[in-house]
Amino acid sequence: MSGRRRTLDAVTETExxxxxxxxKMARELAVIHPDAHCELDFTTPLELAVxxxxxxxxxxxxxxxxxxxxxxxxxxxADYAAADRTELETMxxxxxxxxxxxxxxxxxxxALTEKYHGEVPAKLAQLVELPGIGxxxxxxxxxxxxxxxxxxxxxxxxxxxxxxxxxxxTDPVKIEHAVGAxxxxxxxxxxxxxxxxxxxxxxxxxxxxxxxxxxxxMCPSYGLGPTNRAEAVKLLKGPRVAELAALVDEExxxxxxxxxxxxxx
Numbered sequence: 184m185s186g187r188r189r190t191l192d193a194v195t196e197t198e199x200x201x202x203x204x205x206x207k208m209a210r211e212l213a214v215i216h217p218d219a220h221c222e223l224d225f226t227t228p229l230e231l232a233v234x235x236x237x238x239x240x241x242x243x244x245x246x247x248x249x250x251x252x253x254x255x256x257x258x259x260x261a262d263y264a265a266a267d268r269t270e271l272e273t274m275x276x277x278x279x280x281x282x283x284x285x286x287x288x289x290x291x292x293x294a295l296t297e298k299y300h301g302e303v304p305a306k307l308a309q310l311v312e313l314p315g316i317g318x319x320x321x322x323x324x325x326x327x328x329x330x331x332x333x334x335x336x337x338x339x340x341x342x343x344x345x346x347x348x349x350x351x352x353t354d355p356v357k358i359e360h361a362v363g364a365x366x367x368x369x370x371x372x373x374x375x376x377x378x379x380x381x382x383x384x385x386x387x388x389x390x391x392x393x394x395x396x397x398x399x400x401m402c403p404s405y406g407l408g409p410t411n412r413a414e415a416v417k418l419l420k421g422p423r424v425a426e427l428a429a430l431v432d433e434e435x436x437x438x439x440x441x442x443x444x445x446x447x448x
Contacts (some may be wrong), residue, residue, distance in 0.1 A: 196348070205349050205365040208401050212377040215385070215397060215430060218423065219376035219426040221327040223247065228303035228328035229295070230254050233263075235323050236287050236315045249277055260301040263292025287315030305329040318356060326372030334359045334366075335375040339382025346386065346404040384421040392418035395431050 196204075212219075222243040225231040230250070236247045253274050257263050261273075272285045288307050291314045295301055303324065304310055310321035322333030334340075337353040344350055350361035366374055391408035394415030399405045409415050416428045 185241070186445070201349065202365050203345070204401055205362075206222055206367075208347060208398055209252075209366055209377075210371060211398055211401070212374070212381060215427065216377045216380040219373065219380045221323070221376065223323075224250060225328070226254075228324060229260060230304075231324055231328045232291065232303055232313075232316065232320070233257075233288060235290070235320045237275060237278045237284055239284070249275055257292075258321055260292045260295035260303075264296050266292070269426065276404065278335060282320050284315075290309055290314035291316070307333075318359070322375075324360075326375065330372075332368045332371040333381070334362055334371045339379045340375060341388055342388060343378050343382050346391075346402070346407070347398075349404045379419075384423075385419060385427065387420075390418060392416070395419055395428055397430050 197390045203427075208443060221231075222233060223234040223238060224247045225234050233253070234246050234250050237249065256274065257266060257271075266285075266289055268285055268289065271288065274280050275281050275284055275288075278284065292411060294313050299309075304313075305325065305328075307318075307321050307325060310316050310324060311318055316324070319335055319337060322335045325331040326333040326335070341353070341355060341358055344362055345353075349365055350358055352358045352361050363371065381398075382388075385396050386398075387408070389402075392415040393399060393402075393405050393408040394410040394412045395418070396402070396405075396415070408418065412431060416424075416431075419427050421427075
């Protein structure tokens, strides 16, 4: 198989063609990652808000190791508002930046108690005004705690939609709006999970597993990583490596202009 990279010309691809390609890729992501979900453990909107704040510059796995005892110790917003700073810092220290995060959690608890009777609001405009909660965190809360569709633009999401030439925006808010115009609103939350899963398991930052990715026929960046299937399979990560590898045909076509498969013969 050729390792040559062929790129899609974003200038010549029409908006309609880009939308169709993006939606086709989104459907394929659902096949590739049927297990996609929010990887932060939580049972209430407050727990998700806290876990998401702790996840900044920290892995979800590490956060999930810390939160059981944290949630048991501070079950309400008022508990965070009244928390002893030293004790709270000690509990969340493994997540990093614990002093800033402690400050955010105490202020969040205070704001929720004073403004919303201790409850996490279910509206974006209200969420982004709360301490420690930016637009990305707000969309995580809305989509996963309240079922309100939202696009979460984290590092993986921004990197992949750029590679796929869904948008050339680099600002997270502009990326969110650009992708939202391509994908139906009802699919926003799950799309976010699936793109993030793909970024963690297949389309890695430095060396994507191009030869083990079924998005290849639609991907203008095919060839950034090894296109040889055996070599690419070794790069796959996560608990479903065997399933991901099984999805890929031995001969993977190369993406050509406007997402049309080239070189498949």
